[in-house]
Amino acid sequence: MELIKDLPEIFEEFAEQRKNSFLAIKQLKENGVPIVGVFCTYLPQEIPAAMGAGVVGLCSTSDETIPDAEMDLPRNLCPLIKSSYGFAKTDKCPFFYFSDLVVGETTCDGKKKMYEYLADFKPVYVMELPNKQSEDGYEMYRREIIRFQKVLEEKFGVTITEEQIRHATKIRNQERVALKNLYGLMKLDPAPMLGMDLLNVLTGAQFKFNKEASAEELEAIAERIQAEYEEGKHLEKRPRILVTGSPIHGAASKVVKAIEDNGGVVVVFENCGGVKSVDELVDESNPDIYEALAKRYLNIGCSCMAPNPHRFTLLRELIKEYKVDAVVDVALQACHTYNVESIGVKRLVTEEFHLPFMSLEADYSSSDIGQLNTRMAAFIEML
């Protein structure tokens, strides 16, 4: 694939991708394509994709609708949950508006309780997610995936074949490989680009509906970055930061901006939307495709798992592979699971790797930008 634009323009486009997809989804809808709105990365997107549905992420990341949400939900609740509920309630998000079915999973307490009341405005289906990655857990999730497939078949009057699921799996795996190649470039030292640009690409890619074209584009971008790097176009040497914790795109990306405005570079995002939810491929060679999907998805190391060993295994790998100088753990306000787990991450980073560690609690407001900048500047002065 030939890229017509240069990299800064492409990054800018990805940053705007979510908005640009408003029209795309309207188009899909007008062409009679069913739209399935999803929240978590635990949802096997291959199943709705197999029936030709448009799959769109609904996790909302702006404080715009939080006051509306707080009319129903407690104030002391995670901003992502409030924001998502608020967008559904006010119909301000076109992705919610066009979704024929909204699918959640029993992840954190806040989300699963919110889904009960979200059902007042939207057709909601909740998949039951096990609490841990045990043999029983994989088996249960396999059954849940089959159940979810039946729900789709009944709701949309279609039949989803194994062949279709395998085809969708192949395409999603291609996209994963392309994303991995792209973020893997950040292993280069000095880093080829800002973490903010990478984050925009990772987030924007989730809002591209043609996954085959998207994978091709991502490959072309990675090639371009590599080529420019070899010509000497890259960042100056900066302290290399790993960011982990709650989802970091949207309003919470103020943390990434504060790190990079103060002289650091985020070389890897372990968060949802980053390595955590992209890294592992679905085993296409498994004769039981449902088992392959159950394993791949349930393996995601989110703090709603207890215990959550996969997050720590992944962090260990990433700290080494990306030659990380320090780790910043971001928990959204009142995100209990990530907030609690922060002590475990601190121990891993400081005791096993003897690296500087910072934990931050963030909301979606812009009121703490000043303090955030001071903290980040001091943290980077320390490195």
Next chain:
Amino acid sequence: MRTLGIDSGSTTTKGVLMEDGKMIKYMLLPTTAKPAESIREIYNALYSPQVDKIVSTGYGRDLIKEADRKVTEITCHARGAAWLKGHIQAVIDIGGQDCKAILLDSNHQVMDFLMNDKCAAGTGRFIEMMMRTLEVPLENIDAFVADRTPANITSMCTVFAESEIVSLLAEEIEPGDIALGMIHAICRRTAYFARKMKLGGDIFFSGGLARYEIFRQTLEEYLQLPVHTHELSQYAGAIGAALIAMR
């Protein structure tokens, strides 16, 4: 080499002039609603063409264009505190609008730090507000609470503490007991906050409240570690800035 460090804090603005590692001049002004003017006043009083480098720090550090560098108050406080008291291993700073705990390594470099900057509870603002409600000047606090028994204060929210004070006064509790109760509340909170890091050895206590012995003593009680202060501890940030300017 002559350097100038300016620390623009939320309550006071401090300036320190140094020559070859010696303090030759220093001054402090209240920070007004226009912090840039307080900075300008300090700058005009301390600057001369002999000054080689200027470093600014504190919340208003971006407001002075003459600064050669802007460094955060965390790094500056650590450097300044270690200059005032060489053997310290950590700094606890209770400022006007936040509270910081800084851990130092053997080279006086920042190893780790914590900041409470989300609300006024546990900051100098809390004490200022309390003393205003009790109608006692902050300067008299040591004498005011001498030999008192601390009243039990449950609320640490600056807004709710005020109503708690009002109800304690209505119960005819001695104002000195209430004030001491508040001091215990803030020191206990600060100690719990700082102990999230592995504290050990000697602690340097800075910020406006460090001027009053009762805070040092109570903090020591809750930390169970020796707490030191210095008559110039309020200048720690500006001293650190002037020292960093020398490099």
